[in-house]
Amino acid sequence: MLGRYTTTAPPLPVSSPIQDYLERLHRRLCSVNDGQVAAYIPELAKADPRLFGIAIATVDGRVYEVGGTRERFTIQSISKPLVYGVALKDRGLDAVRRTVGVEPTGEAFNSISLEPGTGRPLNPMINAGAIATSSLVAGADRQARLERVLSALSTFAGRPLDVDEAVFESERATGHRNRAIGHMLRNYDILTGDPDEVLDLYFRQCAVRVDCRDLALMAATLANGGVHPVSGEVAVRREFVGPILSVMATCGVYDFTGEWIYRVGLPAKSGVGGGIVAVLPGQLGIGVFSPPLDERGNSVRGVQACEAISRDLGLHFLQPPRAAASTVRASYTLAEVRSKRRRPAEESRLLAAHGAAVRVFELQGDLRFATIEPVLHALADDGGALRIVVLDFKRVSHVDAAATAMLGALITCCAQRDQHVVLTRVRRGDLLGGLDRDVDPRAARAFSFQPQLDLGLEWCERELLSRHGGARGAAPAVDLAQHRLCEGAEPQDLAFLSGLVQRHQFEPGALIVRRGEPAEAIYLLLSGEVSVIVELPGGGQKRLSTLSAGMSFGEMALLDGGLRTASARADGPVECAVLTADAFLRIERERPALAIRMLRQLLQRASATTAQLTAEVAALEG
Numbered sequence: 001m002l003g004r005y006t007t008t009a010p011p012l013p014v015s016s017p018i019q020d021y022l023e024r025l026h027r028r029l030c031s032v033n034d035g036q037v038a039a040y041i042p043e044l045a046k047a048d049p050r051l052f053g054i055a056i057a058t059v060d061g062r063v064y065e066v067g068g069t070r071e072r073f074t075i076q077s078i079s080k081p082l083v084y085g086v087a088l089k090d091r092g093l094d095a096v097r098r099t100v101g102v103e104p105t106g107e108a109f110n111s112i113s114l115e116p117g118t119g120r121p122l123n124p125m126i127n128a129g130a131i132a133t134s135s136l137v138a139g140a141d142r143q144a145r146l147e148r149v150l151s152a153l154s155t156f157a158g159r160p161l162d163v164d165e166a167v168f169e170s171e172r173a174t175g176h177r178n179r180a181i182g183h184m185l186r187n188y189d190i191l192t193g194d195p196d197e198v199l200d201l202y203f204r205q206c207a208v209r210v211d212c213r214d215l216a217l218m219a220a221t222l223a224n225g226g227v228h229p230v231s232g233e234v235a236v237r238r239e240f241v242g243p244i245l246s247v248m249a250t251c252g253v254y255d256f257t258g259e260w261i262y263r264v265g266l267p268a269k270s271g272v273g274g275g276i277v278a279v280l281p282g283q284l285g286i287g288v289f290s291p292p293l294d295e296r297g298n299s300v301r302g303v304q305a306c307e308a309i310s311r312d313l314g315l316h317f318l319q320p321p322r323a324a325a326s327t328v329r330a331s332y333t334l335a336e337v338r339s340k341r342r343r344p345a346e347e348s349r350l351l352a353a354h355g356a357a358v359r360v361f362e363l364q365g366d367l368r369f370a371t372i373e374p375v376l377h378a379l380a381d382d383g384g385a386l387r388i389v390v391l392d393f394k395r396v397s398h399v400d401a402a403a404t405a406m407l408g409a410l411i412t413c414c415a416q417r418d419q420h421v422v423l424t425r426v427r428r429g430d431l432l433g434g435l436d437r438d439v440d441p442r443a444a445r446a447f448s449f450q451p452q453l454d455l456g457l458e459w460c461e462r463e464l465l466s467r468h469g470g471a472r473g474a475a476p477a478v479d480l481a482q483h484r485l486c487e488g489a490e491p492q493d494l495a496f497l498s499g500l501v502q503r504h505q506f507e508p509g510a511l512i513v514r515r516g517e518p519a520e521a522i523y524l525l526l527s528g529e530v531s532v533i534v535e536l537p538g539g540g541q542k543r544l545s546t547l548s549a550g551m552s553f554g555e556m557a558l559l560d561g562g563l564r565t566a567s568a569r570a571d572g573p574v575e576c577a578v579l580t581a582d583a584f585l586r587i588e589r590e591r592p593a594l595a596i597r598m599l600r601q602l603l604q605r606a607s608a609t610t611a612q613l614t615a616e617v618a619a620l621e622g
């Protein structure tokens with residue numbers, strides 16, 4: 001196989017499967033020649049019916065394009081959902097709902113579908129509703145309102161957009177039906193100002209020049225909760241994305257919407273300029289451009305392209321999603337998994353005995369009611385057995401308002417059961433914006449935050465130990481005889497050792513050994529605490545363990561020498577007895593019993609650590 005490529009044949013062109021798929025689809029649909037270019041706006045009749053582009057943009061900002069994706073055309077009705085977002089921001093949901101409804105009409109885009117009695121347009125996607133919506137755009141004067149619309153659409157596109165004045169003028173000169181609609185709306189006081197001024201804004205927004213890539217990015221911005229996936233700019237607040245996608249899903253392609261949702265299954269919006277946008281919330285946006293329209297004013301190739309993409313890539317948003325990976329990535333107790341703080345045998349025994357009273361849930365993904373429910377159920381089920389619940393948020397991407405409220409209620413429940421909730425790897429106010437608001441003030445002390453899961457586990461250990469008579473505070477200083485490595489050593493051996501070690505004091509924060517340095521000595525910790533840490537490639541440090549008086553570190557110096565695999569930092573004032581590798585060789589030669597005793601202690605500790613790590617892996621992979 002390889003031979004054939006390495007010698008004669010040119011290397012295979014590097015392309016992506018998605019790009020290949022789009023190119024095949026484009027080639028196939030290029031031969032579709034049905035439909036007519038829109039002509040009721042004379043300027044639009046000049047469009048080249050052969051133009052055809054397809055673009056897909058993901059919420060991570062990747063864009064796949066094929067065909068005429070950089071050909072400019074006017075956005076037309078695709079501006080409607082975006083300007084609806086501007087109106088929602090400027091007037092608020094209730095005021096906009098009072099002006100325009102959200103009901104599909106099942107009629108054409110230019111139907112005069114007004115609510116009997118009130119004259120309220122049935123939805124913001126038909127021209128009547130869109131004209132009413134344009135009237136809600138804030139601004140001191142018409143220029144300010146136009147700039148507001150242009151700036152919003154430009155933010156959605158991720159680049160400055162402008163108006164095709166020729167198309168604007170063409171529609172303004174021939175838009176009699178829209179003008180009639182405008183005056184009807186004025187008649188019902190849906191429009192309160194000069195309808196012609198509103199119509200001018202509406203005609204201008206429809207004449208904004210875009211390309212197919214812009215459409216895909218506009219759709220991806222909606223899919224991404226209102227944030228442009230490349231520029232990172234907020235085009236519309238997340239709370240308005242739901243309402244916008246709802247009217248796109250129910251009214252976006254007018255009297256074809258039922259068929260569209262059935263066959264394509266994506267909230268969408270078409271325009272008589274030949275564009276279509278379609279949105280898969282949370283994932284991607286599709287933009288298609290091809291001027292020939294069907295009898296309903298939707299791009300013929302555009303509809304077929306969206307239908308094929310949705311079918312072939314499985315995008316229909318009402319297809320029941322495969323059960324999301326469990327929200328709980330791992331769950332275990334403190335009896336199974338401990339903090340990185342190394343503890344004296346007695347404390348380890350207490351934690352093994354009482355650790356089941358602390359349960360950790362490592363959460364992942366988007367937390368919504370449906371995904372947080374299993375956690376609430378598990379906790380409701382355990383009855384009062386747990387004393388502390390740890391919820392870790394490292395792999396949580398989003399927490400919606402409902403899930404935050406549920407967490408607030410959980411904390412209140414726990415408080416009533418004298419339980420405590422520790423939230424780790426999440427900052428107060430970050431992911432859990434409204435949590436403080438959702439927790440009963442009487443339960444305010446029933447939860448706390450810890451920046452790292454490891455520190456959360458250590459906090460729980462301290463809590464449990466203090467409840468079960470474990471030692472409080474830092475381990476007392478020891479002298480050589482009390483050091484674990486010397487337990488049971490003969491006095492003369494201790495004296496010999498004492499003569500070999502060098503005592504060193506270290507300031508708080510000092511790096512006692514550095515990763516990558518030659519390992520030349522073992523450190524017997526006599527007082528204070530030392531953390532063994534590694535620097536992470538992306539910056540920051542990870543704690544591997546924290547040691548206290550009576551413990552040792554750097555033992556590999558005695559074994560293979562090599563280079564240090566981690567650094568050791570003094571967490572406070574520290575004193576160590578330092579035994580060089582050479583000195584240990586002397587002990588081996590002159591005090592073999594002491595050497596064996598020390599090595600046996602090291603071995604015992606290594607196997608205890610291995611046992612603990614094995615139990616943790618089992619619990620984490622369980």
Ligand code: DON
Pocket residue numbers: 075076077078109110127171178203206270271272273296297298
């Ligand atoms: O108001 C009109 O008629 C045009 N400016 C926009 C209509 C449109 O794009 C309908 N969409 N399929």
